[in-house]
Amino acid sequence: MADEVVRFGILGCANIARKLSRAILRTPGVYLYAIGSRSLEKAQAFAKDNGFPSDARIYGSYQSVLDDEDVDAVYMPLPTSLHMEWVQKASEKGKHVLLEKPPALSTEEFDKIAAACELKGVQLMDGTMWVHHPRTAKMKELLKRHDLIGNILEVHSSFFVPMKMHNPNFFMDNIRCNAELDALGALGDLGWYCVRAILWVHDYDLPASVIALPGAQFTKGGVITRCSASFVWGDGSVASMHCSFHANMTMSLNVYGTKGTLDVQDFVIPYEESSAHFSVRSFDKREPLDVNTETAQTQESLMVQNFATIIKGIKNGTGGLDPSWPTITRKTQQILDAIKLSIEKGYREIQLKA
Numbered sequence: 001m002a003d004e005v006v007r008f009g010i011l012g013c014a015n016i017a018r019k020l021s022r023a024i025l026r027t028p029g030v031y032l033y034a035i036g037s038r039s040l041e042k043a044q045a046f047a048k049d050n051g052f053p054s055d056a057r058i059y060g061s062y063q064s065v066l067d068d069e070d071v072d073a074v075y076m077p078l079p080t081s082l083h084m085e086w087v088q089k090a091s092e093k094g095k096h097v098l099l100e101k102p103p104a105l106s107t108e109e110f111d112k113i114a115a116a117c118e119l120k121g122v123q124l125m126d127g128t129m130w131v132h133h134p135r136t137a138k139m140k141e142l143l144k145r146h147d148l149i150g151n152i153l154e155v156h157s158s159f160f161v162p163m164k165m166h167n168p169n170f171f172m173d174n175i176r177c178n179a180e181l182d183a184l185g186a187l188g189d190l191g192w193y194c195v196r197a198i199l200w201v202h203d204y205d206l207p208a209s210v211i212a213l214p215g216a217q218f219t220k221g222g223v224i225t226r227c228s229a230s231f232v233w234g235d236g237s238v239a240s241m242h243c244s245f246h247a248n249m250t251m252s253l254n255v256y257g258t259k260g261t262l263d264v265q266d267f268v269i270p271y272e273e274s275s276a277h278f279s280v281r282s283f284d285k286r287e288p289l290d291v292n293t294e295t296a297q298t299q300e301s302l303m304v305q306n307f308a309t310i311i312k313g314i315k316n317g318t319g320g321l322d323p324s325w326p327t328i329t330r331k332t333q334q335i336l337d338a339i340k341l342s343i344e345k346g347y348r349e350i351q352l353k354a
Helices: 015-025 040-049 062-067 080-092 107-120 134-143 185-201 299-316 324-344
Strands: 006-011 030-036 057-059 073-076 096-099 124-126 152-160 209-212 224-232 238-244 250-257 260-264 275-282 289-294
Touching (some): 006 062, 006 299, 015 030, 015 299, 030 299, 040 057, 057 062, 080 096, 080 107, 096 299, 107 124, 107 324, 124 299, 134 185, 134 260, 134 275, 134 289, 152 185, 185 238, 209 324
Parallel strands (some): 006 073, 096 124
Antiparallel strands (some): 152 250, 224 238, 250 260, 260 275, 275 289
């Protein structure tokens, strides 16, 4: 039983599902078992284009994947507005859920998602891939070295993607700019990673307050396409995040301590699949410490593997639900809520409650 394969189903044919399909195919101990779309023809084309196994089950609806008793877990890259409905349906069928970010439109909505999963004993994990990369563990190890970094004073994180360069009609026809499908826009799509990175540096300790910075941009329908925010902790440490669908490609994370700094320029998606780089500069060392972390698996594959390991433990009785993942997700969602609320209230400071 310990080596039992975890069978994955995918709900929807979004572009990001291509990357996860590839990751599942390359991950030991899991099987790309089923795909469901609102159109059977679309599901068939997706399976063919992405190298699904010849015996994969192809369905013309999301519900059919959930009704398949052999599916253990589902990856859900659906628009955010559909998450609550389909996670609840998946949990009713006992399917573990790997949920694309942002997981919900609000913390209140996420709480309903998490409660549904917990009630039915299914694992919930969001699709923040970079936290599973071995570079992330190495960065945390060095951040904990007081002789290198000292006390952390500031963290700054930015994620920019110039969407119009990829699609001139992006702001008119992409779901991430559709208020009815993904109302959080750039904040949910890009800002999620920045907020998670800042929380990760602070060991997921929520800041005392959040304030959005003036200058946010919106579509005609009111969806955020660019925004920034600053955070303050009770000990006086601060952080800032910046996300944009307009600015040149940037994925930076910078941590400043009393003795040194840590810099990474591709924290969301490493430039190379097999290795990832970051640097540490310390007051006590003249030369920067450049670290290169090798990996035989992509961060997407490692995420799938970590998720499947939890599921295998549940199935064979050697483990149980890991509550740390939905807890981390909820804290990230809380900060997104605070940023959005601050913008709506004219960039006022928002106090956070643990």
